[in-house]
Amino acid sequence: MRTKLLLGMLTLSAMLLAGCGNANIVNRIRILVAVGFDRDGELCKGTVAYPNYIHRKGSLAIMKGTGNDPKLILQHLSLQTPRKIRYNKINTIVFSREIAAGGITRLIDTVARDPSLGGNVLLAVSSCSAEKVINSLDRQELENSPYNVVQQNIRDGNVPLSNLYLFLHDYYSEGKDPSMPSLRLDAERQIEVDGYALFKKERLRLVLDTPEMTLFEILLGKKVKGEVPFTYKGELFVMSIHHGSTRLSANMRAVPAAARFEVRLNGGIRSFQGNRIAKNLFEVDDLAASIEHQLMEKLVALLKKIQANGIDSVGVGEEFRSVDRHWNAAEFYRNVYPAMKFDVRVKATLKNSGAGE
Amino acid sequence: MTDSREVHDNLLPALRRMQDKIDGWADVIAHLPFDDAKTERETDRIVQKLQQGYAMIQLAAGAGQALLVNVRDENMGHRANNDTENEFSVIGPKTGFVENLTINMHLLRQQIAVPQLIFEETTIGSLSRTAVVIAYIEGITNPQIVETMRKRLKGIDLDVVYDSALLEQVIADNSNTPFPLFLTTERVDRIAYAVSSGQVAVISGGSPYVLSGPSTFMDFFVSPEDYYLNWISGTFFRIIRMLSVLFSLFASPIYIAVLTYHFEVIPTRLLHPIMLSGLHVPFSPVMEVLFLETTIELLREAGARLPAKIGQTLGIVGGIVIGEASVQAALTSNILLIIVALSALASFTTPIFKMANTIRVLRFPLILLSALLGGLGIVVGFIMLLTHLLRLKSLDTPYLVPFYPFRSGNFADSLVRSSYQYTTNRALFLNPQRKKRYKPDTVKEDIDHED
Structure with missing residues (x-):
């Protein structure tokens, strides 16, 4: 009798728990991979790239949304799509210099508190507008994402090791200021690392050029x-x-x-x-x-x-x-x-x- | 029933040769070249013996009595060859048990040729009156184990014992488990090994499968071939077999859990093939998996029921036609097809058929749990499975030994099949009366080639 009761309880709780499950069937969602933030008057403008499997066989497509907060931008994006938007696989967050100079606390706070995002996310400042950087990914392969560009260089030792986790570590530590790579588009509209951005707390202060970046890496x-x-x-x-x-x-x-x-x-x-x-x-x-x-x-x-x-x-x-x-x-x-x-x-x-x- | 050759070649010539005057039954019996020849008075018994294939001889002088001579055809209805049919091994002996109890005992006696090998015979089955033999080695097997087995068998009340598999279910410590608690095998070497390491074997008349116990979980993944190969290859294949169990249990559930709940764990590079292959599939991953798994189970079941020659065609039909067509029709994704086919393949690597079945059955609850709760479901399922395994016992011996309870002395031959130098001990959890199997290899002398 007790076993039966136990089994019944187990089944029941499994059923009930199943209701809490947040099913994201992989071919029914839109998976964002990169996002760029720009200032747009009072608001913040988000440009996102996602692999489009239905029309483009997996090459990237772009969406844009505006809002005061990343969550509001996401809501705006959601209004434009037939599929659920999921941002768990975002690996690149690009800020325009304008936003970075004004302080990125608000954006970072939202990002840092979100359990869906890992610590290995690449944070980067863009010399041009972030929108341009993300736009350049249109119809590109997932392989060409800024994350891979920077990651390849980090592995080769051209760019100092940097990600969301390290940024937050430096951001919250008393005796060190955070930093992140700086990106730009070259003449052929290819993303390249053009330097290293140094922050004073949440505000961008200084951008080192590439030779200085190597020296900075030696210092670290x-x-x-x-x-x-x-x-x-x-x-x-x-x-x-x-x-x-x-x-x-x-x-x-x-x-x-x-x-x-x-x-x-x-x-x-x-x-x-x-x-x-x-x-x-x-x-x-x-x-x-x-x-x-x-x-x-x-x-x-x-x-x-x-x-x-x-x-x-x-x-x-x-x-x-x-x-x-x-x-x-x-x-x-x-x-x-x-x-x-x-x-x-x-x-x-x-x-x-x-x-x- | 009667062996007509016996009658024509031996019985009738012997009767013809009797030229002297016959005084009584004793004279006749003395002339007959048969051991089993007895006189009988009662009609009932005579009828019974005649039904068994005896020949009846009456004398004009000795009315009221008849001589019954055993001219039964012992081999009638039995197969001629005794190759192992279901537990095949490339290296090693291919003889297997047959449906005849006497032959089976003889086969075992060939491998264990000491007088200490004891056969204890009992009869089970109110209708079938099947002879069941407990085999063990006196002086090695722990008497307690033998006693427990004796008691269990004594308690059985069945009408017909069709196969030893029935006995296994009746004497099992826990009847509500998908796991086989006794090893059933048709291989002689496997039973010889079990008996020699201190287990008890039960041979049942009319069954080519002999069961042995107490068995542990690991016993079902050991193939005799492991011992015929050198220990390095043997260990490698054994580990492959264990991994294939994990693969066949968890591959499809993980596929469901990842594609339904945890898409973020898919590496970005893997996302592309997964998305492209499953893009136009209208079903949720769990429906997809259930569809394919059921198809494979159908194929397997149909293959097992069909004659061998048709079975091969079925494999082709199932594998190629159904698989290809369902992908073409966008009912399943290619990647899932690979996963399901591989996990089915993996489940066939388990040497003992019953355990392989268990693993295939257990996949389905795990699939449902993973569809309900994702990765948590798989964990819950695994924990429940582990708890169940921990509670299981075979003939009062823990099923998960040597992992739990932990017995370091038995690790030489569990996951790893160590070199013969290290497997000198019998399975210690069986408490054998002699712990040493043999002395390890001594130093080999090398021929000195320098002259």
Whole structure:
């Protein structure tokens, strides 16, 4: 009797629970993959891309909606479609510079609190309007989404690692300011990464260009990779960094306080002017020295530039917080950080393989 | 009933050769080359024996008595070959049990040639009076297990024992389970292994399937071939078999759950083929799956009932025509067709037919649960299944041993079929009276080639 009752209860609860199920049968919904936000007067304009399987065999199509809030934009979009709109698979959110400069808290708050979105969403600023970036996806394959463009570069080490999760981490941390890649359309209307956008809390402050982006990545020290150009005896060389590391340490006793960056790079030089290292082994030290010197100057300049804009995108504050019990964010950024000295030490190790002459 | 060759070649010539005067029955019996020749007075008994195929001889002198000579045709109605028909293996012996109890006992005796192999005979069935034999090895099998089996068999009251499968259901610890609690097999080597490792086998007259117990869940996924291959290949195939169980149970439910509720877990690159193949399907995924699964079950059932030659045609008709046509007609998606076909294929890898059936049956509740509750449904179904398995017992031995209760001593031969050097112990949960099976391999001497 008890078993029967139990079985009955189980079946009943399964039935009842089934009512709560939110069925999204995959071929009956419209799956958004990328969204761009622009300012449209008082309102916010959302442009979304979704793969259209019915008419276009899966190439992307565009929809537009306006509203004050992402949810309202979604409602507006919903009014235009015969199928349910689901945004769980969005992997790219693009903000126009205008919106980013005005602050993206409202948008980020909605996005961050939504369990449907993962932490691996790409956030990006667009130099042109976000609408243009998303519009360029029209009739493109899903493969060409900005997410894949950025992700490919992150893997290769051209762009610093960045996603919604890391953005939120930096956004809510006291000693670091968030950042995200910046996109634009090139002359052929192809999406490209044109730099790296640095934020002060939710507002866009500074956009680094691509060479600076590589340097910034070296400073972050998460994945030190990329190509570093330098001149030696009047000729241009490129050092390919195979691997490296950056250690940031805080010197709070110094006056003014100093942050030391110890950069170690391992790489090689391959240029079309012949295998320089193999020709003259004694030149290695000279080459390394010139790299170290030039890179150090560039890194210091970049740090100064970031410092001058009143932002701390590298996370110097975090490092100081970790060693100072009485660290206070407001005080640090008012008094200590603006006058801080940067002590950058670069150690480049050149490696060469292959047959010499 | 009677063996006419016996009558013509032995009985009649023997009678003709009796030239001397016959004084009584003893003289006749002495001249006959038959062991089983007895005199009988009662008509009822005579009738009974005649029905069994005995020959009756009467003497003019010895009225009121008749001599009954056993000239039964023992092999009448039995098949000539005893190849295993349903449990095939490429390597290893192909002999299987047949419908004859004596032959079956003999077959087992060939593999286990020690006098300690005990056959205990009882009779079950109020109408059939089927002889049922309990086989075990004295000194290895735990007497408690034998006693339990004896008791269970004694308690049976059936009219006709058609097959040992009936016995299995009656003596099972839990009759409300889809899982087979005793191993039934037609392979001699499998039963020999079971008996030698301390299990009890039950051979039933008229049944080519012999059952053995206590069995564990893992026993049903072990193929004798695992032991005939080297341990690396044996282990690989065993793991493949276990994975195929999981695949055949969960592939279709996961397909339903993902396509109905959790589309976000589909990788973006996979979305394209899934969407394109299922775009014009008018049914929900669960209807699609039910349609295809039922089709496969129909095919299987029809294939099992049809004669072997027609069965092959059926496979082609079912596989190609129905599959292709339903995709063409946009009734199902291509991807689902692949999944369902693969999971059906996977379910056939289970060596014991009964377990394979169980797995196919269990798929349907899981499909319904996943349609109702999505991924949660699959989890709920899996937990219920696991709870049920944990509660099961076979002849009072836990079914999920060695996983639960955890018995590290038996891991050498469960998921992994270890090298013969490590499988020296008998299954310890059976509490065999001798734990060691054999001594592991000693050092082999190498021929020194350097001269």
